[in-house]
Amino acid sequence: MPIHACWGGTRVVKEFNLVIIGGGPAGMAAALEAYALGIKDIAILERDDSLGGILKQCIHNGFGLHVFKEELTGPEYALRFSEKIKDTDITVLLNTMVINAEKNKTLYAVNPDFGFMTIKAKAVILAMGCRERSRGALRIPGANVAGIFTAGTAQRFVNMEGILPGTKAVILGSGDIGLIMARRMTLEGIKVLGVYEIMDYPGGLTRNIVQCLDDFNIPLHLSTTIVKIHGIGRVTGVTTAKVDKNMIPIKGTEEYVECDTLLLSVGLIPENELTEQMGVGMYQVTGGAYVDQDLETDTEGIFACGNVLHVHDLVDYVTMEGQKAARSAKAYIDESMEQKKTKPEIKVVPGNGLRYVLPQHIYLKDNDEKIRVFFRSKARYKDVLVRALINNEVIAKKKVIRLIPSEMESVEIKASDLYIKTDNGINLKDLVIEVEQ
Amino acid sequence: MNYDICIIGAGVVGSLIARQLSKYKVKIAVIERNVDVSMDATGANSGIVHSGYDAKIGTKKARFNVEGCNMMPALCEDLSVKCKMIGSFVLAFDKDDEKVLQQLYDNGIKNGVTGMAIVDRDFILQKEPYVNPLVTKALYAKNAGIVSPYKLNIAAMDNAIMNGVMFLRETKVTGIEKKDGLFHIAVDVTGDICSMSKIDPIKEEDRTDITAKIIINCAGAHADEISHMAGDDSFKIIPRRGEYILFDKTEGSRINTVLFQTPTEKGKGILVTPTVDGNLMIGPDATLAQDKDDKCTNSDNLDYVYKTATQSYTGLNMKKSITVFAGIRATPSTSDFIIEESSKCKNFINVAGIESPGLTASPAIAVYVEGIVRSLMEMKEKAKDEYTMTVKHDKPFSEMTNEEKEKACSSDELCRKIICRCETVSEKEIVAAIYSPCGARTVDGVKKRTRAGMGRCQGGFCSPHVMRILSEHTGIPVNRIAKANANSCMLGRYSRG
Numbered sequence: 025m026p027i028h029a030c031w032g033g034t035r036v037v038k039e040f041n042l043v044i045i046g047g048g049p050a051g052m053a054a055a056l057e058a059y060a061l062g063i064k065d066i067a068i069l070e071r072d073d074s075l076g077g078i079l080k081q082c083i084h085n086g087f088g089l090h091v092f093k094e095e096l097t098g099p100e101y102a103l104r105f106s107e108k109i110k111d112t113d114i115t116v117l118l119n120t121m122v123i124n125a126e127k128n129k130t131l132y133a134v135n136p137d138f139g140f141m142t143i144k145a146k147a148v149i150l151a152m153g154c155r156e157r158s159r160g161a162l163r164i165p166g167a168n169v170a171g172i173f174t175a176g177t178a179q180r181f182v183n184m185e186g187i188l189p190g191t192k193a194v195i196l197g198s199g200d201i202g203l204i205m206a207r208r209m210t211l212e213g214i215k216v217l218g219v220y221e222i223m224d225y226p227g228g229l230t231r232n233i234v235q236c237l238d239d240f241n242i243p244l245h246l247s248t249t250i251v252k253i254h255g256i257g258r259v260t261g262v263t264t265a266k267v268d269k270n271m272i273p274i275k276g277t278e279e280y281v282e283c284d285t286l287l288l289s290v291g292l293i294p295e296n297e298l299t300e301q302m303g304v305g306m307y308q309v310t311g312g313a314y315v316d317q318d319l320e321t322d323t324e325g326i327f328a329c330g331n332v333l334h335v336h337d338l339v340d341y342v343t344m345e346g347q348k349a350a351r352s353a354k355a356y357i358d359e360s361m362e363q364k365k366t367k368p369e370i371k372v373v374p375g376n377g378l379r380y381v382l383p384q385h386i387y388l389k390d391n392d393e394k395i396r397v398f399f400r401s402k403a404r405y406k407d408v409l410v411r412a413l414i415n416n417e418v419i420a421k422k423k424v425i426r427l428i429p430s431e432m433e434s435v436e437i438k439a440s441d442l443y444i445k446t447d448n449g450i451n452l453k454d455l456v457i458e459v460e461q
Numbered sequence: 462m463n464y465d466i467c468i469i470g471a472g473v474v475g476s477l478i479a480r481q482l483s484k485y486k487v488k489i490a491v492i493e494r495n496v497d498v499s500m501d502a503t504g505a506n507s508g509i510v511h512s513g514y515d516a517k518i519g520t521k522k523a524r525f526n527v528e529g530c531n532m533m534p535a536l537c538e539d540l541s542v543k544c545k546m547i548g549s550f551v552l553a554f555d556k557d558d559e560k561v562l563q564q565l566y567d568n569g570i571k572n573g574v575t576g577m578a579i580v581d582r583d584f585i586l587q588k589e590p591y592v593n594p595l596v597t598k599a600l601y602a603k604n605a606g607i608v609s610p611y612k613l614n615i616a617a618m619d620n621a622i623m624n625g626v627m628f629l630r631e632t633k634v635t636g637i638e639k640k641d642g643l644f645h646i647a648v649d650v651t652g653d654i655c656s657m658s659k660i661d662p663i664k665e666e667d668r669t670d671i672t673a674k675i676i677i678n679c680a681g682a683h684a685d686e687i688s689h690m691a692g693d694d695s696f697k698i699i700p701r702r703g704e705y706i707l708f709d710k711t712e713g714s715r716i717n718t719v720l721f722q723t724p725t726e727k728g729k730g731i732l733v734t735p736t737v738d739g740n741l742m743i744g745p746d747a748t749l750a751q752d753k754d755d756k757c758t759n760s761d762n763l764d765y766v767y768k769t770a771t772q773s774y775t776g777l778n779m780k781k782s783i784t785v786f787a788g789i790r791a792t793p794s795t796s797d798f799i800i801e802e803s804s805k806c807k808n809f810i811n812v813a814g815i816e817s818p819g820l821t822a823s824p825a826i827a828v829y830v831e832g833i834v835r836s837l838m839e840m841k842e843k844a845k846d847e848y849t850m851t852v853k854h855d856k857p858f859s860e861m862t863n864e865e866k867e868k869a870c871s872s873d874e875l876c877r878k879i880i881c882r883c884e885t886v887s888e889k890e891i892v893a894a895i896y897s898p899c900g901a902r903t904v905d906g907v908k909k910r911t912r913a914g915m916g917r918c919q920g921g922f923c924s925p926h927v928m929r930i931l932s933e934h935t936g937i938p939v940n941r942i943a944k945a946n947a948n949s950c951m952l953g954r955y956s957r958g
Contacts, residue, residue: 042888071882121879126800133864134887139870140863160784163706165758168786170951172942174921181952185925187940188953212956228513251760259947285953297883297917425615 036141041065041348042355043131045122045143045298048077050330050337051151052105053346054353058149059112063082067115067143069122069133072294075109076102077153078176079339081183084204086231090340101339113352127303127323146367147325150313151346154292154331158199159253162290164196166253166262175201175289179208188212190285194262195219198248200228200337202289206234209287216242217281220264222249222271227289227430229337241356249273250286259284292335302326309380310334316364317383317395318352319345324365327353334382334398364389369448370442375413375458377401379429386442388449393439398458401427409460412437414445415453427459432450462666464627465488466834467673469634469647469687471495472503473610474815475679476617479826483624484848485840490619490671491626492646494520494633496654496946497906499614502681503820504909505705505756505788506610507745508736509719511818512549512602514569514577521798523572525829532824537608540616541854543737546606549719550585550599552592552773558723562600565724569602576603590717605719610735610820611909615899616831616852622898624848630655631947637676637690639806644691646671652947654902659936661892661900664773675838677810677830680927682791684813698793698814700753702787703745704762706770709781709917712741722773731769733777738912743770743777745788754845756787765776774861777873790816800826801833808837815830855893857912879925880930883916891927895934902935904928905945924951 042063044051047070055068074080079087082098089095092104109116122133131143156174171190173181178189179201193214195202198221206216219237224247226233237244245264251273252263266277294311296304305322307314312333313321320327329349330342367387372380382398396410405427412420412435419441424433435457446452466482468475471493479491495501510533516523539545553559562579580601587590622628631654636647641783648668650656656662680687713735722730733743744766748759763785771777785926793799793814803809810833812826819826823922834840858876861869869876875889894901894910901907907927914920914927928951932939943949 082831119878121885123866123879123885132866134866134870134877134879135875142863142865155918156921157503158783158917158921160919161780161782161917163758163760163785164764165760165785168759170949177921177924180925182956184940186956188956190953252757254756254757257944257946258950276603311526338472404530 036138037144038141040067041146042067042149042353043143044068044149044151046070046077046151046153046330046332047072047075047116048151048153049079049102049105049342050153050346051077051149051330052102052109053153053343054149054329054350055114057347057350058353059114061350063357065242065356066452067118067216067300069117069131071119071121073104073119075116080175081180082204083183084208087339092342095393109168117405120421122298125298125302126443129325140458147327147355147356149349150328150332151330151434152295152298152332152337154294156288157291157293159288162288164250164253167255169253169255169257169259171255171259171284172253172272172286172288174288175205178287179205182208182212188214189287189294190214192217192283193287194250194281194283195287195289195335196255197288197290198233199289201234203228203236205230205289206242206288207240208241210242214285216240217283218243218245220245220248220250221248222405225428229430233331251278252333253286259286263284265402271458292331294335296332299328299332307380307384314385315383317386317393318355319349319383320352320356320364325356334380337430341432343382363430368446368452370414370446371454372397373454373456374399375456376461377405377459378401378457381457386398386455388439388442391440391443395437395439396434397437397457398432398434400432401429401459404428405459410435410459411460413456413458415451417444417445462490462669463900464488464671464939465838466675466677467492467644467671468508468677468679470679470684471589471618471628471630472501472599472679472681473500473614473617473820474812474818474826475677476614476621476671477823478677478812478830479626480617480624480850481827481831483621483626484842484850487840489621489626490629490667490673490922491621491630492648493632494631494651496631496652496903496943497901498618499611499909500945502788502790503610505703505786506820507705507732507734507742507817508607508610508820509549509732509734510544510546510606510608511821512576512577512605512719513572513574513818513821514565514600514602516572518571521794521800522818522822525798525819525825527573529818529822531683533606533608533821534858535615536824539622539851540613541585541618541852542609543864544606544608545737546604547718547735549602549721550589551606551723552596553586553719553723554593554595557599557755560725561597562598565600566713574602574604577601587758589718591774592720593773593775596773607719607734607737608820612646612906615910618899619897620850620852623758623852627667628899629663631663632668634687634690636651637687639691642808644673644808646673646674646676654937654947657935657937657941660896660934661902675810675832676809677812679812681815682789684791684811688803688811688813691803691806691809693811694804695803695805696799696813698753699792699794700750701747701790701792701816702750702755703747703789704758704788705742705744705785706763706766706782707784707786708778709743709783710739712776713739715776716741716774720773722769731766733770743767747790750789753789756789758785758787779781784919792816798822798826800829802837808891810834856889858887860917870906880926881911881913881916883918884912886911886913888930890935891930895931896909902931902937903943903945904951906933907931
């Protein structure tokens with residue numbers, strides 16, 4: 025459908041059944057699933073000039089093993105979705121920045137074609153992704169100079185603008201984008217001197233350590249951080265130091281490394297400023313919304329998926345989460361979603377060894393429902409049992425051979441078990457997911 | 462090029478003096494070693510409008526502080542700069558602190574400060590619920606506030622340039638010689654950004670064979686070196702570094718007033734303040750700097766700033782810090798502002814040692830220096846229609862109501878392109894910053910004028926776009942676009958071709 029056809033009058037106001045904020049992997053998957061389920065009047069609001077999000081700059085392969093059973097590059101993976109969207113009547117608004125949002129699902133956005141728009145939605149899916157933690161957020165002391173990039177910004181410059189960030193680089197943090205960029209910069213002739221990780225284990229996926237560092241003889245320095253940035257105008261070097269088990273730099277272990285570029289791959293932060301403007305409740309640990317098993321936030325009709333909800337390891341999982349959010353939105357729009365707020369609600373809490381769980385609460389609405397609870401560990405474990413407990417009784421167990429913070433795991437819970445253990449929802453207790461001691 | 466007056470240094474003091482003198486029929490140049498105004502002490506300043514109870518009675522600091530504080534709101538109105546007179550507290554936590562409050566109050570009365578009161582705990586906590594509840598009393602100063610130091614600086618220079626002042630950036634004074642009553646100023650070119658720019662490029666003749674009848678030395682931490690060139694070694698500047706931590710706008714909404722700690726023998730304490738743009742800021746400490754240009758932050762100092770700030774304010778969330786920075790303060794060996802014609806060199810005016818409360822004092826200093834210049838040289842005022850003392854700015858997109866945004870977007874396509882999403886800055890504002898009289902030529906220059914890159918992602922998303930826009934309009938190639946000075950190129954070479 026031509027976009028222009030849906031606007032009328034001088035004031036640009038449009039109503040949609042479903043508005044998806046963000047046209048990256050989560051948003052595209054949600055839109056296509058919603059369309060397949062028969063939702064009419066779907067819109068994707070995307071700030072960039074094409075769909076795909078960060079995938080567009082991820083020109084390496086390794087995407088799609090779960091969803092497509094083949095290995096794709098980021099742009100290829102994105103095309104699988106954006107090409108399909110072209111064949112639908114989903115309204116895609118590009119170069120569109122949502123600048124304000126209200127709890128009643130009214131959004132205000134601007135774009136070059138329509139100027140200032142007021143957009144009303146029956147249901148909203150939040151799929152804005154995340155941003156990278158910056159130098160300022162880490163408070164790395166030293167000179168305020170050029171040559172310091174977050175890994176993703178550097179990736180954009182190299183892969184999309186065709187300009188290299190520098191000639192000799194150090195990478196702080198062993199997150200996946202940093203590892204990918206270590207390889208990418210090496211291939212472009214930049215000397216990558218080393219990757220420094222404050223933790224005693226790498227932050228990124230094992231396959232990336234092997235394929236991006238080991239294969240290129242790039243050293244990974246664990247339990248080491250950067251304590252000072254040097255330079256006048258541009259970075260000229262960094263001082264590194266070993267850290268103790270409380271992550272405090274150890275005096276006397278400082279080393280000076282000469283470089284003109286510093287990349288930061290030190291964590292991703294879900295971009296939830298709009299979410300908070302809408303008054304949606306947040307979950308401190310993930311930095312995303314507080315959601316139930318349908319990925320619905322505490323605000324009716326607002327769903328969240330992908331990296332805006334919690335940072336994922338693989339884009340495949342983002343896709344699946346987007347599809348799930350769309351199914352929930354469909355139920356909400358059809359009003360087939362039962363009045364959940366009146367149903368008994370069980371809190372899900374991370375127990376021993378776990379950093380977070382998702383969803384953070386479960387509504388007891390359907391006895392046959394199977395609920396997958398995702399979690400991340402705080403530390404590394406080998407051959408452990410992860411169990412789900414309610415009222416001190418184990419209702420699910422899962423053997424995990426390798427449990428590490430950088431790889432998300434999940435366990436399936438049967439709603440029927442929750443009913444039984446809570447006397448049909450009368451005697452409510454928290455559901456605890458924990459590593460068996 | 463022959464000038465009547467050369468001002469050395471384009472900080473807030475030099476720029477306001479240039480503006481003040483730009484209403485006269487004289488040829489003025491401001492010589493600045495950096496690529497932009499506000500790149501040293503002014504750029505890394507607390508942004509506080511002090512009411513003036515602090516400085517010792519009878520000093521220049523006391524006089525210009527109180528005068529400047531009274532002038533600041535109207536000046537900011539004229540220059541379209543945000544200034545909020547939100548008041549300040551000096552917080553006391555025990556009897557010793559309370560004694561100091563009384564001394565400050567008495568000193569303030571002597572200095573002519575109005576609107577002060579010693580207030581009790583309930584008053585403080587009602588106004589500032591996140592103040593440490595152990596607070597006992599406070600000195601409340603109604604006539605205190607906050608202002609953006611670099612915005613004031615930029616607007617002052619914009620205004621001066623509108624009135625014909627020549628701004629010689631990337632130009633460093635290396636020698637001063639006096640022949641037949643005329644100053645000959647030798648300069649080095651420190652970078653090529655401004656000469657590369659196709660908008661108002663600096664013409665080489667403007668900074669060749671520079672002469673001046675009067676020199677005004679506003680060189681901040683380097684003012685003693687400039688004074689030395691003119692043969693006056695009567696003072697030294699001791700560089701002191703102050704470090705700050707800036708927090709996200711989410712944190713700025715919980716604080717309404719400037720919060721000082723009671724000064725002790727150990728120091729002035731750490732202040733906690735909202736900024737005019739809605740962030741929260743803590744700092745500065747004061748450490749001796751080995752090098753006048755060493756603006757590095759240090760982990761020990763930042764820890765000190767944070768720990769000391771928590772003594773007076775309980776609302777700090779370190780997860781929400783977005784940047785840290787340091788500034789160098791020009792502390793004079795004489796302990797007071799030096800604002801006078803040099804006794805060693807006629808027609809050479811030192812405006813030196815302008816440490817805190819220098820920003821507050823700057824409007825009054827500019828008027829005072831105007832008086833000195835008039836006493837040295839006859840100047841005729843331009844006709845009323847030949848100059849202006851006001852600068853008009855369009856309202857930032859982020860501060861518009863929905864109706865205003867709708868209107869702005871309907872009439873201007875560049876408004877519809879939002880470049881910085883953390884701060885909602887449109888392409889129109891960035892282009893306007895580049896074409897303004899004292900136009901932005903660098904990424905930091907755009908950031909200070911528009912706030913693009915000033916938000917929580919610190920330019921992660923918008924810096925490629927800002928660089929593209931800068932390059933498109935100035936003609937400087939993208940891989941030569943700098944963060945700050947010419948030695949701070951953002952990127953390296955093109956990967957292809």
